[in-house]
Amino acid sequence: MAASGARTAAIIGGGVIGGGWAARFALMGWNVRIHDTDRDAERRINEVIDRARAAMPGLWDVALPDEGRISFHDDLAEAVEGAEWIQESVPERLDLKHEIYAAIQGACTEAAIIGSSTSGFRPSELAEGATRPGQIVVAHPFNPVYLIPLVEVVTGPGTGTARIDRIRSTLRDIGAHPLFLRREIDAHIADRLLEAVWREALWLVSDGVADTAEIDDAIRYGFGLRWAQMGLFETYRIAGGEAGMRQFLTQFGPALKWPWSKLTDVPELTDELVETIASQSDAQSGRRSIAELERIRDANLVAILRGLKARDWGAGRLLNAAERRIGGAPRSLDALSLTSPLPTGARAVPLDWSDQNGHMTEHRYLQAFGDATDRFLALVGCDDDYIACGHSYFTAETHIRHLAEVRAGARIEIDTRLLLAEGRRLRIFHRMWEDSRLVATGEHMLVHVDLESRRAVMPPPELQDKLARVAKAHAHLPEPEGAGAAVGRPPERQPDPQE
Amino acid sequence: MAASGARTAAIIGGGVIGGGWAARFALMGWNVRIHDTDRDAERRINEVIDRARAAMPGLWDVALPDEGRISFHDDLAEAVEGAEWIQESVPERLDLKHEIYAAIQGACTEAAIIGSSTSGFRPSELAEGATRPGQIVVAHPFNPVYLIPLVEVVTGPGTGTARIDRIRSTLRDIGAHPLFLRREIDAHIADRLLEAVWREALWLVSDGVADTAEIDDAIRYGFGLRWAQMGLFETYRIAGGEAGMRQFLTQFGPALKWPWSKLTDVPELTDELVETIASQSDAQSGRRSIAELERIRDANLVAILRGLKARDWGAGRLLNAAERRIGGAPRSLDALSLTSPLPTGARAVPLDWSDQNGHMTEHRYLQAFGDATDRFLALVGCDDDYIACGHSYFTAETHIRHLAEVRAGARIEIDTRLLLAEGRRLRIFHRMWEDSRLVATGEHMLVHVDLESRRAVMPPPELQDKLARVAKAHAHLPEPEGAGAAVGRPPERQPDPQE
Numbered sequence: 001m002a003a004s005g006a007r008t009a010a011i012i013g014g015g016v017i018g019g020g021w022a023a024r025f026a027l028m029g030w031n032v033r034i035h036d037t038d039r040d041a042e043r044r045i046n047e048v049i050d051r052a053r054a055a056m057p058g059l060w061d062v063a064l065p066d067e068g069r070i071s072f073h074d075d076l077a078e079a080v081e082g083a084e085w086i087q088e089s090v091p092e093r094l095d096l097k098h099e100i101y102a103a104i105q106g107a108c109t110e111a112a113i114i115g116s117s118t119s120g121f122r123p124s125e126l127a128e129g130a131t132r133p134g135q136i137v138v139a140h141p142f143n144p145v146y147l148i149p150l151v152e153v154v155t156g157p158g159t160g161t162a163r164i165d166r167i168r169s170t171l172r173d174i175g176a177h178p179l180f181l182r183r184e185i186d187a188h189i190a191d192r193l194l195e196a197v198w199r200e201a202l203w204l205v206s207d208g209v210a211d212t213a214e215i216d217d218a219i220r221y222g223f224g225l226r227w228a229q230m231g232l233f234e235t236y237r238i239a240g241g242e243a244g245m246r247q248f249l250t251q252f253g254p255a256l257k258w259p260w261s262k263l264t265d266v267p268e269l270t271d272e273l274v275e276t277i278a279s280q281s282d283a284q285s286g287r288r289s290i291a292e293l294e295r296i297r298d299a300n301l302v303a304i305l306r307g308l309k310a311r312d313w314g315a316g317r318l319l320n321a322a323e324r325r326i327g328g329a330p331r332s333l334d335a336l337s338l339t340s341p342l343p344t345g346a347r348a349v350p351l352d353w354s355d356q357n358g359h360m361t362e363h364r365y366l367q368a369f370g371d372a373t374d375r376f377l378a379l380v381g382c383d384d385d386y387i388a389c390g391h392s393y394f395t396a397e398t399h400i401r402h403l404a405e406v407r408a409g410a411r412i413e414i415d416t417r418l419l420l421a422e423g424r425r426l427r428i429f430h431r432m433w434e435d436s437r438l439v440a441t442g443e444h445m446l447v448h449v450d451l452e453s454r455r456a457v458m459p460p461p462e463l464q465d466k467l468a469r470v471a472k473a474h475a476h477l478p479e480p481e482g483a484g485a486a487v488g489r490p491p492e493r494q495p496d497p498q499e
Numbered sequence: 500m501a502a503s504g505a506r507t508a509a510i511i512g513g514g515v516i517g518g519g520w521a522a523r524f525a526l527m528g529w530n531v532r533i534h535d536t537d538r539d540a541e542r543r544i545n546e547v548i549d550r551a552r553a554a555m556p557g558l559w560d561v562a563l564p565d566e567g568r569i570s571f572h573d574d575l576a577e578a579v580e581g582a583e584w585i586q587e588s589v590p591e592r593l594d595l596k597h598e599i600y601a602a603i604q605g606a607c608t609e610a611a612i613i614g615s616s617t618s619g620f621r622p623s624e625l626a627e628g629a630t631r632p633g634q635i636v637v638a639h640p641f642n643p644v645y646l647i648p649l650v651e652v653v654t655g656p657g658t659g660t661a662r663i664d665r666i667r668s669t670l671r672d673i674g675a676h677p678l679f680l681r682r683e684i685d686a687h688i689a690d691r692l693l694e695a696v697w698r699e700a701l702w703l704v705s706d707g708v709a710d711t712a713e714i715d716d717a718i719r720y721g722f723g724l725r726w727a728q729m730g731l732f733e734t735y736r737i738a739g740g741e742a743g744m745r746q747f748l749t750q751f752g753p754a755l756k757w758p759w760s761k762l763t764d765v766p767e768l769t770d771e772l773v774e775t776i777a778s779q780s781d782a783q784s785g786r787r788s789i790a791e792l793e794r795i796r797d798a799n800l801v802a803i804l805r806g807l808k809a810r811d812w813g814a815g816r817l818l819n820a821a822e823r824r825i826g827g828a829p830r831s832l833d834a835l836s837l838t839s840p841l842p843t844g845a846r847a848v849p850l851d852w853s854d855q856n857g858h859m860t861e862h863r864y865l866q867a868f869g870d871a872t873d874r875f876l877a878l879v880g881c882d883d884d885y886i887a888c889g890h891s892y893f894t895a896e897t898h899i900r901h902l903a904e905v906r907a908g909a910r911i912e913i914d915t916r917l918l919l920a921e922g923r924r925l926r927i928f929h930r931m932w933e934d935s936r937l938v939a940t941g942e943h944m945l946v947h948v949d950l951e952s953r954r955a956v957m958p959p960p961e962l963q964d965k966l967a968r969v970a971k972a973h974a975h976l977p978e979p980e981g982a983g984a985a986v987g988r989p990p991e992r993q994p995d996p997q998e
Contacts, residue, residue, distance in 0.1 A: 054908050055797040058849030059804055059818055061870055062827040063910060142721045143738060147800045149817050150721035175821040177720045185708050189717040192703065196695040201731055204691065206772055209684050213783035216730025218688040221676045222641045222649035227723030228803055229813045231715025232700055239642060273705055284712035298554040300810055301646045304727055305558055307802030307851060313795065314728045318648050319558055322674040328561040350557030352806060362894050363865035370861045371560055395861050398899040399986045409553050411562060427987050443986045486985040487898045487942045488926050
């Protein structure tokens with residue numbers, strides 16, 4: 001845990017936000033000293049850090065540095081002494097913050113950066129009466145701080161370019177994105193937007209148009225999906241079509257004057273403002289055509305939706321419900337002929353399964369085969385209900401042969417041959433087809449396990465009987481080409497793998 | 500393509516929205532008849548449908564029904580005759596819409612549902628002067644219609660419960676989520692929220708606080724990520740902590756009165772309104788503790804962020820930039836000892852790599868091995884620059900042995916032994932470790948290919964030389980346990996796989 005020579009951050013004020021900052025610094029290898037007057041702070045902060053340990057390191061495909069040392073300090077001066085970054089996250093009371101800054105500045109170095117997590121105050125308010133006003137800046141994060149990259153930064157006139165450069169590089173070093181405001185304003189940027197939505201949402205509840213769950217659905221099944229990947233202006237640029245933002249403003253500008261919200265103070269869409277917005281949008285997104293932005297947006301949405309589908313949450317939960325209605329896969333052996341391999345999959349290759357060239361990525365073949373294994377097992381009686389009762393099959397071994405490339409969007413089908421059902425073991429052979437073209441095979445050894453002990457155990461007689469029925473029928477099928485092969489050796493040179 | 504016996508939808512007015520509706524219906528197996536007076540409509544709609552064909556079917560892990568028949572009709576009556584659902588998406592002019600409804604109602608059945616894609620009009624306005632007012636409802640979708648599930652539905656007093664049931668089931672049948680408004684209101688729900696944000700954003704640009712790109716970043720790096728999976732109220736419920744929504748309203752309620760936006764007409768937070776919101780939030784999310792909601796939120800965010808990382812877009816692009824700064828993986832053979840397998844991976848197992856029980860999913864082992872293969876190749880000179888010049892290695896064959904389970908969050912390391920480098924072929928052997936425990940092995944045959952012709956070709960001499968150097972050194976290492984094995988047969992019974 002200890003990281004000697006590591007950089008040091010001080011966290012003043014715990015809670016969810018302070019704890020989130022502590023986690024982000026520590027997991028990026030910084031030593032973190034925490035000061036909070038609340039006796040419960042240590043427990044609460046440790047809970048946040050535990051959540052961060054579970055979620056944050058896996059964001060990247062490389063290992064993070066060794067975690068820094070986390071310590072709790074009753075004495076504020078001890079916490080901030082020599083710290084490179086000091087983050088204040090105490091309650092939103094200006095008098096309290098002023099008191100804390102005085103104590104911090106009495107003990108920290110001149111070079112230290114003092115960031116405030118304030119949602120609403122401006123740096124000029126925060127730095128009133130401070131010894132070194134330029135040292136105090138707004139660094140406003142978003143919950144959960146260890147996952148959401150945005151940090152709004154607002155500096156004062158005395159901050160200086162050298163310090164600004166260090167703020168930028170430090171926040172990037174801990175995997176955050178510093179968004180520097182051009183000038184100070186109450187509530188910065190994001191909270192102004194949030195506040196606008198929040199007020200409108202309160203009116204909708206107050207007026208009985210929708211309840212909180214319905215308003216949340218309007219967000220997470222709708223524009224929330226868009227905003228996770230493109231913001232307001234880029235989304236509207238697409239809506240405007242090839243003519244872009246000028247077109248959009250001309251088309252939808254008048255709606256601003258309509259009574260579409262309770263909030264009616266509207267900026268005048270002067271020629272100048274239209275020109276400002278349109279040219280900023282050109283600078284932001286103009287190097288890509290609308291068609292290109294649409295393709296990017298669609299691929300992003302598919303990735304987000306499929307990520308949520310795997311978690312069975314939000315819009316992903318809707319997809320799973322629709323999938324059950326679509327059905328498609330046979331659910332019972334009785335409806336199937338056993339004189340040919342069993343149909344265990346038919347699907348389109350999703351956009352998020354492909355590499356930059358549009359070809360299906362290596363591990364997605366195994367994902368498709370894994371789904372086919374699940375369907376095969378369900379057919380022989382090892383379905384969700386069976387698994388819920390405490391037994392299942394685990395894959396012990398896999399052999400994949402890639403025979404032809406498959407592109408995103410292609411419709412593939414999988415059939416499955418049972419090669420062996422003996423005791424605790426099952427050997428199956430999947431074939432993946434695109435039309436009549438065999439594109440890959442997957443051979444798998446599975447073992448029946450007790451999910452409590454995680455050990456191999458015999459399957460019950462009913463399961464053995466069903467497997468024996470399929471095995472007996474499939475024994476009449478020709479040995480599939482490629483079964484029993486080792487990597488790099490042609491299978492025909494092998495002895496009978498079933499021995 | 501043709502689907503006899505399929506259900507029929509009519510799309511009146513093309514463009515992006517009409518085209519999106521056409522795509523959603525057709526890809527769910529409906530026959531779709533399109534009427535648009537614009538001569539360019541057919542081209543534009545076909546572009547939308549092509550995008551939908553690439554993106555929508557892959558949302559699900561089962562095959563969709565066969566695509567319905569899509570036809571274009573100059574005659575509106577011909578398009579709507581006998582159609583079960585008629586969707587109007589013409590420009591937002593009430594006189595035009597009234598004219599169209601008259602024509603539709605003159606030709607469609609009484610049972611047909613007439614949905615309007617209107618963003619702003621209420622059903623009572625739409626149905627003014629209509630023959631059968633209850634037949635006309637708002638069905639307001641979101642772009643891209645074929646991916647975003649939300650459809651806001653507003654019915655009139657004459658709609659009737661039977662028709663409402665059919666609206667609900669039909670929209671679900673095409674994979675959409677109908678959100679029924681409790682009463683009609685200008686701009687429904689989502690557009691009121693969007694309008695509030697849009698106005699505030701225009702003020703921010705107009706006042707020079709931020710430009711369009713910065714505002715978009717404030718959304719897509721911040722609350723947009725949250726809103727893709729939980730909405731406003733559920734997110735704030737978490738912020739309120741265990742005490743929930745009442746606590747949040749007490750804590751943050753006063754901020755509503757602060758000058759945090761240009762828009763200051765605020766609903767009074769009476770005891771009654773607080774109670775309404777708090778009890779609605781309890782009904783929405785109360786069956787889960789805050790700690791449970793936090794875990795769910797974190798796992799969802801990891802899935803979304805990693806989805807975006809694979810697309811190198813938005814917050815995912817930030818992750819890739821941070822990963823390059825973190826570094827970690829060795830980039831040159833010169834820094835490495837060749838007397839042991841090469842280090843080709845060190846990482847935490849991400850939350851989105853695990854199943855419901857927290858164990859790493861089968862195909863993610865291959866994803867980790869695939870990444871290790873890429874790092875091995877980069878070390879021997881087949882790096883991004885080399886691949887950009889038109890050659891690479893493709894995986895032809897894979898053999899994975901699962902030796903122990905790995906949990907989400909675990910730190911794993913991979914090392915790689917070169918078993919064979921001969922002509923166009925490479926055979927490598929990965930070992931995956933959690934601490935000193937061997938959890939899986941992956942043996943892979945790779946083939947050097949020309950990315951243009953997609954055919955196997957000889958690697959250039961420089962690459963061959965580097966590979967020979969590693970192969971020569973690795974030949975002194977003991978044969979790794981498990982190399983050369985076929986599925987289900989102990990490797991020690993095999994002849995030397997290198998022959």
